[in-house]
Amino acid sequence: MQKQSAHFSFGNETEIEDLGNGLKRQMLGYNEELMAVKIWFEKGAIGYNHAHRHSQVTYVVEGEFHFNIDGVTKILKPGDSCLIPPFADHGATCPTGGILIDTFSPAREDFLED
Template sequence: MMIQSEHFLFGDDIPVEDIGGGLSRQIMGYNEELMAVKVFFEKGAEGYVHKHRHSQVSYVEKGTFEVNVDGKIKTLTAGDCFFVPPNVDHGAVCTTGGILIDVFSPMREDFVGE
């Protein structure tokens, strides 16, 4: 049986989960191979340096972020993005308050409890 979200999702209907430390997330569309997640950062909130088995592309929708990928730090603003290969350390600090759109392959099973 395939794990997947509905075909059409409306932002106002998708719950936003407080994950602590000034971060919250909204799980958008997904199946076992792909997942999109909207992550809201309060000013100064930090996505701590971590790694996972998933490939990740993150798009900066709003705000300014100090992004660390494999020890290299760059400042990214709205319209920028970064790529993280599997099992590479990465993290981000939002200096202004902002939003990232994270895309994972395969899906983050830990985010939906599957």
């Protein structure tokens, strides 16, 4: 894993990775302890349930998301956020299309692998 991103990141110069299935990801900044990522969901896209060792806070920038964390589902809209503890089963669907900012601690090493 690279140790950290550049100190400044410009949205129009930073790669946007197409993850498939209506999802795109852009790295905003990271070091070994913290990572922020912007995620675009097309209308109807699903972030399938999964779990990982990282603490995660997600902030809804745009759209409506149906978030499931350990079997509890809530509808989140712009300005809302959620905390996902380590190893919690979680996922989201986006019926409208939208944008999230995900933060992780420590950084998601798997997002940086070639």
